[in-house]
Amino acid sequence: MSKEIVVSGIRSTGNLHLGNYFGAIQNYIKMQEEYTCYFFVADYHSLTTHPDPAQLRPNVFKVLAENIACGLDPERVTLYVQSDVPEIPELYLMLNMLSYKGELEKTASFKEKARKQPDNVNAGLLTYPTLMAADILIHKAKYVPVGKDQEQHLEMTRNFANRFNHRYGETFPEPYPFNFGKSLVKIPSLDGTGKMSKSENEHATLYLCDEDDLIRKKVMKAKTDQGPTEPNSTMPDYIVNLFDLMKLVSSEEVVQQFLNNYNDCTIRYGDMKKQLAEDMVTFIRPIREKTLALQQDTASLNRIMLSGREKARESAAKTLSEARKKMGINFYT
Ligand code: ADP
Numbered sequence: 001m002s003k004e005i006v007v008s009g010i011r012s013t014g015n016l017h018l019g020n021y022f023g024a025i026q027n028y029i030k031m032q033e034e035y036t037c038y039f040f041v042a043d044y045h046s047l048t049t050h051p052d053p054a055q056l057r058p059n060v061f062k063v064l065a066e067n068i069a070c071g072l073d074p075e076r077v078t079l080y081v082q083s084d085v086p087e088i089p090e091l092y093l094m095l096n097m098l099s100y101k102g103e104l105e106k107t108a109s110f111k112e113k114a115r116k117q118p119d120n121v122n123a124g125l126l127t128y129p130t131l132m133a134a135d136i137l138i139h140k141a142k143y144v145p146v147g148k149d150q151e152q153h154l155e156m157t158r159n160f161a162n163r164f165n166h167r168y169g170e171t172f173p174e175p176y177p178f179n180f181g182k183s184l185v186k187i188p189s190l191d192g193t194g195k196m197s198k199s200e201n202e203h204a205t206l207y208l209c210d211e212d213d214l215i216r217k218k219v220m221k222a223k224t225d226q227g228p229t230e231p232n233s234t235m236p237d238y239i240v241n242l243f244d245l246m247k248l249v250s251s252e253e254v255v256q257q258f259l260n261n262y263n264d265c266t267i268r269y270g271d272m273k274k275q276l277a278e279d280m281v282t283f284i285r286p287i288r289e290k291t292l293a294l295q296q297d298t299a300s301l302n303r304i305m306l307s308g309r310e311k312a313r314e315s316a317a318k319t320l321s322e323a324r325k326k327m328g329i330n331f332y333t
């Protein structure tokens with residue numbers, strides 16, 4: 001039986017962080033065993049915010065190295081760069097005719113970006129969900145491992161796929177967001193004011209390339225208070241966040257011990273943060289070291305990219321040729 005198809009992408013806009021790891025990459029690694037996986041660096045999507053070319057290029061290599069350092073096996077999955085597969089922008093162009101201005105303008109991510117960069121509300125930003133749909137539909141994916149922030153984009157992908165199918169005949173399956181067993185995750189920032197992110201909140205985000213001491217410094221700065229005064233009292237959000245982060249990297253016994261301390265009002269947040277910092281260091285250090293080694297080896301990275309490009313284009317060309325035929329733009333038999 002053929003395996004089910006999975007697609008996911010990460011933008012090359014900065015350093016990968018714990019949110020990317022637990023929201024996306026952790027699932028990629030588990031999925032590579034049982035599914036046919038296409039994972040890519042979304043460099044075209046990065047262009048919507050006009051990155052400096054001198055930074056974009058090394059970032060693409062870095063995202064690839066970081067994914068491999070986290071445990072992605074390029075022998076088992078197709079790992080490629082979005083701009084290496086011209087079939088994607090071609091399908092994007094077709095899907096643009098099925099994407100309506102009204103729905104694009106209503107997308108939460110567009111509204112947020114338009115507010116943040118009022119001088120650069122470009123058409124690429126508006127049609128960001130259409131390009132993302134092309135990324136997914138080009139391989140006829142069924143599952144898309146992403147964090148919670150991508151749910152609306154996936155819903156739009158299903159709308160575009162259904163519209164295409166309705167107008168031109170059954171072509172694309174409906175893709176769904178995927179997370180092993182649990183609901184989609186959102187990793188909070190250390191200051192409790194939002195999510196960890198590549199481009200914002202840098203002091204409150206733990207990056208997979210952070211040095212040990214920087215990790216310790218960031219964790220120790222996380223917001224706390226005097227501690228509870230009543231047994232079993234409700235936790236403020238920023239303390240819930242600390243426990244949530246601890247659950248990601250510390251052992252169950254350690255988490256339980258601090259929970260007990262919280263409930264009987266003996267908790268010392270300084271000790272909790274020290275423990276969390278050490279467990280974060282233990283988690284991040286091997287990924288950072290492996291990434292650095294891989295980044296030096298550009299010959300291997302280039303080989304991986306070229307082989308990924310070949311496999312991705314093979315699958316993409318099949319879908320594109322079917323879509324063209326369905327639309328009546330196939331002229332040579
Ligand atoms: P960022 O938002 O940091 O720029 P991307 O948009 O490139 O990162 O996201 C890549 C993947 O990581 C997506 O699947 C996204 O849902 C996931 N992701 C990003 N930040 C978080 C977070 N704080 N918690 C959970 N998942 C996240």
Ligand code: TRP
Pocket residue numbers: 007008009010011042045131132135136144146150153
């Ligand atoms: N929009 C995604 C993000 O910001 C990145 C992305 C682009 C993506 N194309 C995709 C994710 C296709 C999954 C599938 O995180």
